[in-house]
Amino acid sequence: MFSKYFAVFNNRRICAAMLLGFASGLPLALTGSTLQAWLSDAGLDIKTIGWFTLVGQPYTWKFLWSPLVDRFPMPLLGRRRGWILVSQIALALTIATMSGLDPKTHLATFALLAVMIAFFSATQDVVIDAYRTEVLQPEERGAGAAVGVFGYRMAMLTSGAIALILADGYLTWEQTYLVMAALMGGMALITFIAPEPRLQIRPPRTLSEAVFAPLQEFFSRKGAWILLALVIGYKLGDAFAGSLSTKFLLDMGYSKSIIGQAYKVFGLVATLLGGFLGAILMLRWGLFRSLLIFGLLQAFTNLGYWLIAVHGSPDIGLLMFAISAENLAGGMGTTAAVALLMSLCNPNFTATQYALLSALASFGRVYVGPASGYLVVSLGWANFFVASAIIAIPGLLLVWWLRQTIEQLDQSTNESQADL
CATH class of the missing domain: 1.20.1250.20 (MFS general substrate transporter like domains)
Incomplete structure (x- = not known):
């Protein structure tokens, strides 16, 4: 089947x-x-x-x-x-x-x-x-x-x-x-x-058109700013959870070699498996449903690190479970997020619009580090990972709020291909 x-x-x-x-x-x-x-x-x-x-x-x-x-x-x-x-x-x-x-x-x-x-x-x-x-x-x-x-x-x-x-x-x-x-x-x-x-x-016929037309076209769309907020916010909770994960695991007493093996073996395999599983499920569910469910899984699996923090002492099985679950959900979420960026690009300006959107999508991964440090000091490790799951909620609410827009993107791109 x-x-x-x-x-x-x-x-x-x-x-x-x-x-x-x-x-x-x-x-x-x-x-x-x-x-x-x-x-x-x-x-x-x-x-x-x-x-x-x-x-x-x-x-x-x-x-x-x-x-x-x-x-x-x-x-x-x-x-x-x-x-x-x-x-x-x-x-x-x-x-x-x-x-x-x-x-x-x-x-x-x-x-x-x-x-x-x-x-x-x-x-x-x-x-x-x-x-x-x-x-x-x-x-x-x-x-x-x-x-x-x-x-x-x-x-x-x-x-x-x-x-x-x-x-x-x-x-x-x-x-x-x-x-x-x-x-x-x-x-x-x-x-x-x-x-x-x-x-x-x-x-584009001129360099000026190549620079400004992609921005004009995108911001002429209804809800353009909300779409940008979704692009930034969808992986934000995931970014917070991963920003200081190595430091966290070291503080929990895991050795550097164990952490490296866990990420390079279990993390890599889970990420790749999540990507392929996400691709298959997207064919069945469509873009909106995939973004919503994969986003929920991303938020929920952040709590695997919370379990490690609550447990307190090194547990190899718990470590492998947490890293595998987080990377599996992250791989699924990345697949849906990349598909969203593709659907948001106008074919006339694909290179410029995708470069801008992908830069915004990586905002969390690049810039949440300092804020994460302050949150850990204020909340402690266990509450920090609960907070990272909560931080993912606005992105999920934006997915729900933009349901009609996302479904229209899915439908319009399919129709444009059918016309070729």
């Missing part, structure tokens, strides 16, 4: 979403945790390594140049795939160039190359998000989000854990980054064979 739901995963568009998700995630660790390990092995001091954490700023500000992607199509491979190809070639060349340098003797050049990798990677993210939104049919968006997250996580393991293993006695750091550059170059082949979106849209 479930064959019709699994069938959505079996087509070129979904395959392209997964493989391009891998391409999107591959550069991330190369300017983050893996880069820090290389710098540490090279003998750089902690202050210098700390400054290198700023090289990832382009990921935060990518919406600033997203209008250029909408305005100026490349002369080959269509409006989106041409930009993806250029970004991937630039990434492969920049990573390869970095692999030929010693960070200790060429520190300034090394830092510049790291910023360039982050810039090209952020640009690739903008275009891949736009491409995925345009190439997937409405009923495929949940599946596309799930396989995209799967590809992204596998890429982060490749450029993170696998790169560290390679550099730990098998290859030098220079050779390891050269391997990563070759993998990135190989992604260009995926871009060549990826299907072109059926819906062909005229790009």
